[in-house]
Amino acid sequence: MRIKSIKSAGLVGETPKGGWSEELRPDDSVHTLIAVHTDDGVSGYGSVFTSHKLVTAALDVLEPLYRNEQALEPERVSEKLFQNTFWMGMGGTLTHTISGIDIALWDILGKATGQSAGRLLGGRYRERVRPYCSLLMDEPEAMRAEIARFRSDGFSAYKIGWGPFGRRNDPGLDEAIVAAARDAAGPDAALMVDAGGSDAYWPNGLKWAVNTAEMLARHNVHWFEEALNQEAIEDFVLLRRESPVDIATGETLTRRQSFRAWFVQGALDIVQPDVTKVGGISEQRRIAWMANEFGIRYIGHGWNTALGLAADLQLSTAFPTCDFVEYIGGSAYVDGITVAPFTVDDEGYLAIPDRPGLGVDLDPDKVARLAPGGRDLFEP
Numbered sequence: 416m417r418i419k420s421i422k423s424a425g426l427v428g429e430t431p432k433g434g435w436s437e438e439l440r441p442d443d444s445v446h447t448l449i450a451v452h453t454d455d456g457v458s459g460y461g462s463v464f465t466s467h468k469l470v471t472a473a474l475d476v477l478e479p480l481y482r483n484e485q486a487l488e489p490e491r492v493s494e495k496l497f498q499n500t501f502w503m504g505m506g507g508t509l510t511h512t513i514s515g516i517d518i519a520l521w522d523i524l525g526k527a528t529g530q531s532a533g534r535l536l537g538g539r540y541r542e543r544v545r546p547y548c549s550l551l552m553d554e555p556e557a558m559r560a561e562i563a564r565f566r567s568d569g570f571s572a573y574k575i576g577w578g579p580f581g582r583r584n585d586p587g588l589d590e591a592i593v594a595a596a597r598d599a600a601g602p603d604a605a606l607m608v609d610a611g612g613s614d615a616y617w618p619n620g621l622k623w624a625v626n627t628a629e630m631l632a633r634h635n636v637h638w639f640e641e642a643l644n645q646e647a648i649e650d651f652v653l654l655r656r657e658s659p660v661d662i663a664t665g666e667t668l669t670r671r672q673s674f675r676a677w678f679v680q681g682a683l684d685i686v687q688p689d690v691t692k693v694g695g696i697s698e699q700r701r702i703a704w705m706a707n708e709f710g711i712r713y714i715g716h717g718w719n720t721a722l723g724l725a726a727d728l729q730l731s732t733a734f735p736t737c738d739f740v741e742y743i744g745g746s747a748y749v750d751g752i753t754v755a756p757f758t759v760d761d762e763g764y765l766a767i768p769d770r771p772g773l774g775v776d777l778d779p780d781k782v783a784r785l786a787p788g789g790r791d792l793f794e795p
């Protein structure tokens with residue numbers, strides 16, 4: 416089975432806010448769907464966290480390397496694409512685009528063999544996993560209402576992040592937001608906090624992060640994410656030692672090689688690679704297992720699409736200690752592009768599909784609504 420063509424479609428029109436200081440608008444293109452079509456009629460689908468314009472250019476550059484390649488060998492083909500293009504931008508657009516191709520190739524391997532990707536990745540450690548509902552921070556009363564809304568949908572875990580937190584030089588406001596969220600989520604819910612230290616011109620340093628971690632511990636926060644500037648590895652090492660709350664980061668790192676220094680130096684408790692950026696399922700699996708050797712938990716970053724979530728679900732079942740997946744609250748790109756929507760069960764868990772490949776089906780009509788020219792994605 417050979418790769419015949421690779422198509423892409425950029426999702427626009429309902430791009431969720433990211434909480435960034437230069438805020439995303441609905442028509443900004445930051446998530447792109449990928450289809451890999453084979454000469455055998457089997458097609459696989461993936462997702463890339465970057466603009467459709469960049470993905471289009473990357474596919475053009477990669478085409479001579481993937482054309483007629485084996486469609487049933489995701490890890491080897493993805494590695495071939497990395498090894499032969501690093502000099503054009505190691506870890507950037509090309510790596511993001513390879514991520515989507517790799518996810519699609521795992522989908523194809525599953526469909527061709529009749530097995531779920533999770534089983535092909537080593538086996539199913541669990542049949543369901545807890546999604547945490549990922550929400551932007553807001554003023555305390557708005558935060559309370561937002562969590563209440565998703566609690567009524569069945570979620571039992573939440574992450575709140577970005578927005579005003581840490582950006583107003585007002586520790587009282589920061590604590591009021593977290594207290595309102597805890598109150599709305601209930602004492603038994605898992606609550607995580609994401610400062611968003613990878614935002615442009617993040618203003619806070621180590622002392623702020625240490626003091627804030629102590630505040631978060633008072634509200635039984637499960638982890639503290641992106642508490643520092645994304646490059647400040649030395650301060651992350653110190654923060655991890657001081658913080659009573661687990662320290663999580665890694666969403667902006669790509670390629671397994673970038674994670675090694677963070678693990679060796681002990682800069683984090685929980686590593687959060689994004690499967691739609693880091694290099695795909697093949698790369699994410701290696702990062703998760705490498706983290707495990709250092710006693711670091713793996714929980715993927717999933718601020719992307721239904722296909723990114725589907726890949727995260729398959730990775731979560733194939734990994735013995737992955738007990739959460741990220742689920743963006745209220746995103747059309749997660750809830751509005753597949754034939755069957757994801758549903759949270761009575762105990763706040765998502766079933767992990769055991770159908771061939773990723774185990775989810777894109778709905779061409781729904782994709783066409785959110786992606787100009789989206790029907791072309793499905794044409795080999």
Ligand SMILES: [Mg+2]
Binds near residue numbers: 576609611640666
């Ligand atoms: Mg984050």
